[in-house]
Amino acid sequence: MFRHFIVRFFPRFAERCEAESREWLIQCPNCGHEVSVWDAGGIRYKARGTVYRYGKCSRCNERHMLKVYRWGG
Numbered sequence: 001m002f003r004h005f006i007v008r009f010f011p012r013f014a015e016r017c018e019a020e021s022r023e024w025l026i027q028c029p030n031c032g033h034e035v036s037v038w039d040a041g042g043i044r045y046k047a048r049g050t051v052y053r054y055g056k057c058s059r060c061n062e063r064h065m066l067k068v069y070r071w072g073g
């Protein structure tokens with residue numbers, strides 16, 4: 001997996017990626033479930049603004065336009 005590759009060869013970069021990815025949340029518009037991008041298995045680094053991604057919510061198991069935003073602005 002891509003993330004394991006980064007952790008293996010660029011550990012310091014991986015730490016920054018993880019810290020930043022944990023500040024991004026994925027929110028389901030259907031049930032309100034929130035999970036960090038990192039915990040969802042993703043990476044979000046050097047990104048800005050709010051984006052919407054079509055995906056499946058891990059709680060309600062339905063597909064929605066999930067909101068990806070950074071908490072605290």
Ligand SMILES: [Zn+2]
Pocket residue numbers: 028029030031032033057058059060061062
């Ligand atoms: Zn949901």
